[in-house]
Amino acid sequence: MKEPLYKQIYDALHDAILTGTLAPGSRVPTEKELSETYQVSRITSKRALTELEQNQLIYRVQGSGSFVRQKTSRVATGKILFVLPFANDLSLGNFTEGIYPIMQAYGYELLMTPADYLEKTSPQELMQEFDGMIYYASNTSSYYDLLFTCQQHGFPVVTLDKQLHDFDFPAILPDNFEGGQLAAAHLLSLGHQRIAYIFGSRHHPQSVRKRYLGYVETMQRSVDFLTKLDDGRAVLTEAVTYIQDQQITAAICENDLVAIELMRHIRQHPQIPADFSIIGFDNIQAAALVDPALTTIGQNFAEMGRLAGLKVIEQINQSADTAQEKNHVSTEPAAQLVAVSLIIRESTQPKE
Structure with a gap:
């Protein structure tokens, strides 16, 4: 059944307010303007405006018109949402050791959920249900509409793993650049010079690019790898051929799975680690279980979880007193880097 005309107007204005197209404090079209735009009676347009006012989305000023209501303080729920793509498989990275004690100390309940939760939840439901959100950004282009609305309404969000440069959310990140440096320096110390960097695909996430640049920086200081190895990198599907053609003796991979x-x-051509050394990233559980056990760059997931918990609570406390009441222009988000560590196992050995 087709929606009533007034509801169509209401929905259009409602969406414009929530997405920030109509920013807090901005003027809403008048009854006359709406009736002309939508070819309806002024009674119909008035009903739409009346419902917006009743739902606390706009207010009216006698003789001046209707305006988008400034964001009011949310009712505290005592709950924080933690969106983690691998929430059901913490072997890929367990933040709970650091984050749960913080939640307990400050009296918050933490709900951990996979990212698809955001596909089923509107921004309004999210902001009503939770006081803040920790968001592990598996990529930097998902859920833009929802995140934009959260920013417009001053909803506390802290990102993990990646910075979202279009928003001003604080971020807690592993020092991926340092990780690339540590991996390259370790292989160089073992006598390797022909060291490649292997990507899992041609899509290079922000974190992976940082790891690669750390590798590049260290290699450039040590050997003329750009001349010897073309650009020194390959994707997994062509890695074996590249390794053979370029006579590579060691590789740094974008993560442990790769x-x-x-x-x-x-397999055995060349043999690992007798003829070929490999380093991964992330120190997932499987890294210690493969044969030979994988040398890797470990992230301090517990510390990242602890810092993310503290930061989102800080944001919640700030937003209670300094709610953003204007159309926000995003700035570069503040990022806090957490040191990584080299974990040496059997997949790396001195070059013969």
Whole structure:
């Protein structure tokens, strides 16, 4: 059944307010303007405006018109949402050791959920249900509409793993650049010079690019790898051929899963680690269980969880007193880097 005309107007204005197209304090079209735009009676347009006013989305000033209501303080729920793509498989990175004690100390309940929760939840429901959100950004382009609305309404959000440069959310990040440096320096110390960087695909996430640049910086200071190895990198699907053609003796992989898959592809030609050394990233549980056990760059997930918990609570406390009441222009988000560590296992050995 087709919606009533007044409801169509209401929905259009409602969406414009929530997405920030009509910013807090901005003037709303008048009854006359709406009736002309939508070709309806002024009674119909008036009903739409009346419902917006009743729902606390606009207010009216006698003789001046209707305006978008400034964001009012939310009722505290005592709950924080933690969106984690691998929430059902913490072997890929367990933040709970650091974050749960913070939640308990400050009296918050933490709901951990996979990212698809955001596909089923409107921004309004999210902001009514929770006081803030910790968002592990598996990529930097998902849920833009929802995140934009959260920012417009001053809803506290802290991102993990990646910065969202279009927003001003604070971010807690592993020092991926340092990780690339540590991996390259370790292989160089073992006598390797022909060291490649292996990507899992041609899509390079922000974190992976930082790891690669750390590798590049260290290699440029040590050997003329750009001349010897073309650009020194390959994707997994062409890695075996590249390794053979370029006479590579060691590889740094964008993460542990790529490293383990490369080990499977190479098998015994060359032998690992007798003839070929491999380093991964992230120190997932499987890294210690493969044969040979994988040398890797470990993230301090507990510390990242602790800092994210503290930061979102800080944001919640600030927003209670300094709610943003204007159309927001995003700035570069503040990022806090957490040190990574080299975990040496059997997949790396001195070059013969």
